[in-house]
Amino acid sequence: MNFFNFQKNIFLGIGIMTGTSCDAIDISLIEIHDIAEPVINLISFQSYKFSALYSEKINEIIAKESKVKEISQLNYYLSQVFAEYIEQFIKDTGIAKSKIDFISVHGQTLWHNPKAEMFLDKYVSSSFQSLNLSALAKLTGLPVVGDFRSGDIALKGQGAPLVPIFDYYLFRNPDAPIIALNLGGIANLTYLPKNADLSDVIAFDCGPANTLIDFYANKFFGQNFDTNGLNARNGKLDNKLLQILLSDEYFELEPPKSTGREKFNYQFIDNALQKLNYKVNELDLMRTLTELTAKSIEISIRKFAEPQSRVIVSGGGSKNLFLMERLKHNLFDSEFVGIEKYGITSQSKESVAFAFLGWLFLNEKNGNIPNATGASHSTILGVLAI
Amino acid sequence: MNFFNFQKNIFLGIGIMTGTSCDAIDISLIEIHDIAEPVINLISFQSYKFSALYSEKINEIIAKESKVKEISQLNYYLSQVFAEYIEQFIKDTGIAKSKIDFISVHGQTLWHNPKAEMFLDKYVSSSFQSLNLSALAKLTGLPVVGDFRSGDIALKGQGAPLVPIFDYYLFRNPDAPIIALNLGGIANLTYLPKNADLSDVIAFDCGPANTLIDFYANKFFGQNFDTNGLNARNGKLDNKLLQILLSDEYFELEPPKSTGREKFNYQFIDNALQKLNYKVNELDLMRTLTELTAKSIEISIRKFAEPQSRVIVSGGGSKNLFLMERLKHNLFDSEFVGIEKYGITSQSKESVAFAFLGWLFLNEKNGNIPNATGASHSTILGVLAI
Numbered sequence: 001m002n003f004f005n006f007q008k009n010i011f012l013g014i015g016i017m018t019g020t021s022c023d024a025i026d027i028s029l030i031e032i033h034d035i036a037e038p039v040i041n042l043i044s045f046q047s048y049k050f051s052a053l054y055s056e057k058i059n060e061i062i063a064k065e066s067k068v069k070e071i072s073q074l075n076y077y078l079s080q081v082f083a084e085y086i087e088q089f090i091k092d093t094g095i096a097k098s099k100i101d102f103i104s105v106h107g108q109t110l111w112h113n114p115k116a117e118m119f120l121d122k123y124v125s126s127s128f129q130s131l132n133l134s135a136l137a138k139l140t141g142l143p144v145v146g147d148f149r150s151g152d153i154a155l156k157g158q159g160a161p162l163v164p165i166f167d168y169y170l171f172r173n174p175d176a177p178i179i180a181l182n183l184g185g186i187a188n189l190t191y192l193p194k195n196a197d198l199s200d201v202i203a204f205d206c207g208p209a210n211t212l213i214d215f216y217a218n219k220f221f222g223q224n225f226d227t228n229g230l231n232a233r234n235g236k237l238d239n240k241l242l243q244i245l246l247s248d249e250y251f252e253l254e255p256p257k258s259t260g261r262e263k264f265n266y267q268f269i270d271n272a273l274q275k276l277n278y279k280v281n282e283l284d285l286m287r288t289l290t291e292l293t294a295k296s297i298e299i300s301i302r303k304f305a306e307p308q309s310r311v312i313v314s315g316g317g318s319k320n321l322f323l324m325e326r327l328k329h330n331l332f333d334s335e336f337v338g339i340e341k342y343g344i345t346s347q348s349k350e351s352v353a354f355a356f357l358g359w360l361f362l363n364e365k366n367g368n369i370p371n372a373t374g375a376s377h378s379t380i381l382g383v384l385a386i
Numbered sequence: 387m388n389f390f391n392f393q394k395n396i397f398l399g400i401g402i403m404t405g406t407s408c409d410a411i412d413i414s415l416i417e418i419h420d421i422a423e424p425v426i427n428l429i430s431f432q433s434y435k436f437s438a439l440y441s442e443k444i445n446e447i448i449a450k451e452s453k454v455k456e457i458s459q460l461n462y463y464l465s466q467v468f469a470e471y472i473e474q475f476i477k478d479t480g481i482a483k484s485k486i487d488f489i490s491v492h493g494q495t496l497w498h499n500p501k502a503e504m505f506l507d508k509y510v511s512s513s514f515q516s517l518n519l520s521a522l523a524k525l526t527g528l529p530v531v532g533d534f535r536s537g538d539i540a541l542k543g544q545g546a547p548l549v550p551i552f553d554y555y556l557f558r559n560p561d562a563p564i565i566a567l568n569l570g571g572i573a574n575l576t577y578l579p580k581n582a583d584l585s586d587v588i589a590f591d592c593g594p595a596n597t598l599i600d601f602y603a604n605k606f607f608g609q610n611f612d613t614n615g616l617n618a619r620n621g622k623l624d625n626k627l628l629q630i631l632l633s634d635e636y637f638e639l640e641p642p643k644s645t646g647r648e649k650f651n652y653q654f655i656d657n658a659l660q661k662l663n664y665k666v667n668e669l670d671l672m673r674t675l676t677e678l679t680a681k682s683i684e685i686s687i688r689k690f691a692e693p694q695s696r697v698i699v700s701g702g703g704s705k706n707l708f709l710m711e712r713l714k715h716n717l718f719d720s721e722f723v724g725i726e727k728y729g730i731t732s733q734s735k736e737s738v739a740f741a742f743l744g745w746l747f748l749n750e751k752n753g754n755i756p757n758a759t760g761a762s763h764s765t766i767l768g769v770l771a772i
Contacts, residue, residue: 002391003389003390003770003772004390051507057506061454062454065453066451067452068447068448068457068496068514070505071454071497072497072499072513072514073503073505073510073512074505075514076511076536077505077506077508077510081508110454110458111454111455113458119456120439120440120463121437121439122463122466122467124459124463125462126458126461126462126518127458128461132512132540133536134536134537134540134767135537135539138536138540138541139540147518147519147771150519150520150524151521151524151771153462154518154520154521155524361772382520382771383519383769383770385533385537385768385770386389386766386770
């Protein structure tokens with residue numbers, strides 16, 4: 001049956017993203033006109049830093065054994081925190097709340113493993129985004145759409161990446177191949193061949209983008225990230241370590257594929273370091289981790305996409321000058337442009353894309369690309385709290 | 387804005403309940419006609435036993451520290467398990483799946499504590515029902531409504547009881563006071579004064595019904611429950627122990643109030659037993675736990691409702707002959723009738739009520755009774771996966 005029957009074709013939606021690095025909440029307000037096809041305008045974007053207390057707690061819950069009680073509390077705690085940031089955002093933006101049609105939210109990933117594992121008597125793959133959608137709807141007084149990954153996972157997909165459908169609507173080009181490259185905690189790309197239709201889209205997670213760099217910038221220097229890539233620039237590439245890291249099977253895996261911090265974490269690096277019979281100094285490790293990101297992206301593009309593309313870069317990593325230098329050096333045959341050319345800021349892309357996914361849900365349009373996620377078929381993604 | 391616009395006033399909905407004792411899944415199919423007000427017909431009911439493996443695992447996850455991974459997997463595992471039982475139910479009922487409008491599901495409670503506790507920098511109360519609604523919608527191909535407790539908790543309510551609004555629609559009587567008493571793992575009641583309107587409804591959890599009896603029937607005798615109350619009948623009441631158990635502050639607390647197995651569990655009994663300077667034998671403990679249920683319900687009714695009511699009994703505990711004898715003895719001034727008089731079986735009540743809550747959501751009607759839950763106001767309860 002048809003569910004929704006809205007008597008309008010302009011929607012105002014808020015999109016909320018908190019990435020794997022869980023240091024900030026990104027909030028976008030977009031306007032979507034739907035005439036022949038959806039046209040998206042970014043009206044406002046803010047990124048609010050989380051307190052260290054919050055970030056530490058999340059990392060603790062991810063890393064350690066947690067009680068059900070803590071996870072239950074965290075779901076509601078995040079709804080309260082998110083509601084406060086949304087109120088702040090609405091105030092900062094100066095828009096009347098009554099004009100906003102919906103909130104669309106990713107939630108804080110605590111677990112994501114699309115690889116089916118035996119659990120009791122069944123093979124189960126799963127993803128867990130902490131947040132209580134109903135509580136967020138009540139606290140904000142606005143409808144909330146969320147849990148976009150589960151529907152795809154239930155259909156044997158990876159539940160990721162979800163941004164490709166947004167890339168497809170926004171970037172596809174009749175005359176040139178396009179790669180939309182996002183450098184968040186994890187690097188992901190969407191490859192849109194010239195004049196692509198939906199079944200041509202290839203999209204996957206390349207590997208780590210900032211997550212390892214951020215972790216060690218914090219561990220070694222107490223910095224939230226490696227500003228402009230300065231630490232890496234002052235280090236020397238350890239090629240032996242790089243080769244060990246790049247020998248991980250993930251980089252060879254055919255798309256569709258997705259990954260996260262449960263794989264590319266401290267342990268991953270530590271295992272590699274232990275294979276060396278010498279110590280790697282701090283700056284050299286920063287340099288090598290930055291090359292790991294730049295090289296694994298290059299490998300991904302040469303192997304599974306088309307280097308002679310226009311590469312539209314977004315995400316916090318696009319601010320890392322040294323990383324961008326290395327990327328452009330490795331992919332000398334690509335044309336790099338910032339996402340700003342398309343009316344979206346680099347940092348806002350994922351939150352805008354999630355607002356768009358909320359709009360797709362409310363219009364009962366499919367949100368996954370089976371080619372990208374591996375799902376058995378295309379389906380509506382999300383859950384609605386009113 | 388209005389969300390739903392269904393061109394019909396007859397709905398077929400499936401309601402699913404798995405109680406705190408987590409030994410079975412109850413599934414009802416109901417038809418709801420909405421002319422002047424909703425009229426409910428129970429078409430089919432089945433209760434399917436869970437495997438011991440499943441029950442043990444749930445109990446392990448509740449009792450012990452669990453990893454995020456396990457909780458994430460359990461959410462999807464339950465969606466798979468529930469989807470299989472729903473298919474079986476549809477087959478057993480012989481109805482065409484295409485005729486069913488929605489599934490409404492409670493989920494498996496892993497945590498419920500509406501009492502606000504400090505969590506990081508905020509007071510948080512929370513409830514956690516394991517299940518992934520989106521996965522269940524994809525696996526069944528049917529819309530799913532769930533997570534009914536969170537909206538109420540977000541509005542400072544207890545998130546329970548939720549059945550009172552169903553009791554109100556089904557049982558209210560212009561000429562007599564009514565008490566709807568449900569004997570599940572926990573005992574709860576709805577008091578509907580003569581000719582009540584919604585603001586007159588009083589409802590709360592009385593305390594344990596079967597949860598402790600079942601636990602010790604299993605521990606002592608390897609039985610899933612105390613059949614007909616035979617073990618209890620063969621024991622002697624330990625009045626000293628009973629008084630210690632009844633001295634718990636919960637029984638004195640003014641409604642609204644709700645509770646669960648996180649309070650009335652093995653530990654609760656063990657603490658009381660340790661205050662005695664003698665051992666209580668197995669049958670005497672069964673007898674005393676049965677009286678704890680019967681007596682705490684009596685206290686609840688005399689203190690917070692009206693004993694000279696018609697008491698409509700439902701739930702598995704209504705099959706415990708000895709418990710019913712004790713209840714009738716204690717509440718000699720009440721009139722007891724089985725819920726079967728109202729076209730619903732004793733066992734099906736909660737699953738029927740949850741199907742009704744799903745219907746309320748899809749009709750954008752409020753589902754909580756602030757009087758019963760303590761919420762700041764009445765609101766739509768639930769979340770929809772399509």
